[in-house]
Amino acid sequence: MAEQVDKSKKIPGTTVFDWRESRKGYRLNKFAMSFTKPENRAAFTADEEAYMERYCLGEAERQFLRARDFRGLIEECGGNIYMIMKIGNCTGHGLYHMGAQLRGETFEAFMATRNARGAR
Amino acid sequence: MARIIGGIGTSHVPSIGKAYDMGQQDEPDWKPLFDAYKPVRKWLADIKPDVAIVVYNDHGGSLFFDRYPTFAVGAADSYGIGDEGWGRRPLPDIRGDAEFSWHLCEQLIYNEFDITVCQELEVEHGFLVPMHMCFPHDPDWPVTAVPVAVNVIQHPLPTALRCYKLGRAIREAVEACERDLRVVILGTGGMSHQLNGARFGHINPDWDKAFLDKISSDPFELTNLTHQEIMEQAGAEAVEVIMWLTMRGALSDNAKQIHRNYYAPMATGMGLIAFEDVG
Numbered sequence: 001m002a003e004q005v006d007k008s009k010k011i012p013g014t015t016v017f018d019w020r021e022s023r024k025g026y027r028l029n030k031f032a033m034s035f036t037k038p039e040n041r042a043a044f045t046a047d048e049e050a051y052m053e054r055y056c057l058g059e060a061e062r063q064f065l066r067a068r069d070f071r072g073l074i075e076e077c078g079g080n081i082y083m084i085m086k087i088g089n090c091t092g093h094g095l096y097h098m099g100a101q102l103r104g105e106t107f108e109a110f111m112a113t114r115n116a117r118g119a120r
Numbered sequence: 121m122a123r124i125i126g127g128i129g130t131s132h133v134p135s136i137g138k139a140y141d142m143g144q145q146d147e148p149d150w151k152p153l154f155d156a157y158k159p160v161r162k163w164l165a166d167i168k169p170d171v172a173i174v175v176y177n178d179h180g181g182s183l184f185f186d187r188y189p190t191f192a193v194g195a196a197d198s199y200g201i202g203d204e205g206w207g208r209r210p211l212p213d214i215r216g217d218a219e220f221s222w223h224l225c226e227q228l229i230y231n232e233f234d235i236t237v238c239q240e241l242e243v244e245h246g247f248l249v250p251m252h253m254c255f256p257h258d259p260d261w262p263v264t265a266v267p268v269a270v271n272v273i274q275h276p277l278p279t280a281l282r283c284y285k286l287g288r289a290i291r292e293a294v295e296a297c298e299r300d301l302r303v304v305i306l307g308t309g310g311m312s313h314q315l316n317g318a319r320f321g322h323i324n325p326d327w328d329k330a331f332l333d334k335i336s337s338d339p340f341e342l343t344n345l346t347h348q349e350i351m352e353q354a355g356a357e358a359v360e361v362i363m364w365l366t367m368r369g370a371l372s373d374n375a376k377q378i379h380r381n382y383y384a385p386m387a388t389g390m391g392l393i394a395f396e397d398v399g
Binding site: 002003004005006009011012013014015016017018019022026029030032033035036037038041074075080081082083085086087089090095096098099102103104110113114115116117118119120 | 148149150153179181182202203204205207273274275276277317320321346347348351352357384385386387
């Protein structure tokens with residue numbers, strides 16, 4: 001059986017969303033998945049703390065969320081990018097904003113690296 | 121007998137859907153992408169398929185990690201438009217053909233593809249962007265559709281070879297249907313992109329173009345690609361391209377490439393390739 005993911009060859013700057021990440025991030029990702037319902041988005045917007053409590057988020061997850069630190073949610077808490085995007089949409093942080101955080105640079109600096117910035 | 125008359129490989133980037141909904145098709149940075157689909161739309165209007173089989177992945181539109189299927193096939197009379205977290209898009213529901221879907225499911229399972237059968241499934245950008253880029257929908261879609269969802273987001277993923285073999289099995293299943301249906305198959309996702317880590321935004325146009333060359337000339341060779349190789353070269357989320365191999369596996373040896381485009385404006389290599397299949 002050919003090995004599909006070579007754990008001895010870590011790809012720099014890359015998190016492979018495997019079962020370890022999925023287990024670690026399960027609670028957070030389930031919380032994020034709830035944002036597919038408009039009433040849940042409204043509940044989060046109305047009272048973020050109460051909504052985080054409803055999903056029993058851990059303290060680190062709550063801190064990163066309060067700080068809108070999407071890098072922390074993804075890289076340290078097992079957040080899946082497609083799930084975390086649902087939260088970002090609700091807080092006004094689009095994919096490229098998160099991407100700039102992940103790269104450790106400003107939104108403007110990230111956009112300057114792109115070929116055709118109008119297609120966003 | 122039902123038969124496959126064409127195959128399309130296409131990216132399914134959500135920002136394309138947003139630009140489409142906002143009517144930005146003629147804006148300078150979007151125009152090269154939208155214009156590239158015009159010949160494909162015309163070709164499809166000419167060959168008039170009855171059914172589109174759409175191989176895609178769900179990004180948390182209606183499938184979650186509590187029970188994320190490796191392969192799932194829709195078997196419903198209609199598929200709703202999912203809310204991915206930013207509201208329902210203004211598109212009509214997708215018409216299904218439950219009888220045809222169940223036929224495919226039965227054939228696939230007896231052919232040892234133990235797929236999950238979904239009698240309720242909302243579809244999202246992975247499915248919808250290819251659909252509205254290829255087909256008109258005012259007031260309704262010209263085709264029924266069969267969603268085929270593949271896990272390309274939570275490792276372990278099915279192998280590239282397995283995805284290709286699924287395409288082979290889909291072809292056999294289509295040809296075992298006695299109804300006179302004209303079928304096209306869409307393989308969606310990719311191409312190069314990475315949405316996590318400090319490597320966010322990585323794209324690899326050379327790799328993408330080589331993939332487009334190969335999927336036309338020697339698709340079976342692409343089944344040797346491991347997830348590791350794809351991720352190293354083209355980014356962690358580029359593994360979606362293995363779904364193009366399902367499309368290509370469903371075509372005959374006589375399939376002929378009739379259109380191709382590549383455009384990489386932002387953070388994803390957006391590929392498009394179309395094959396006519398005379399059987």
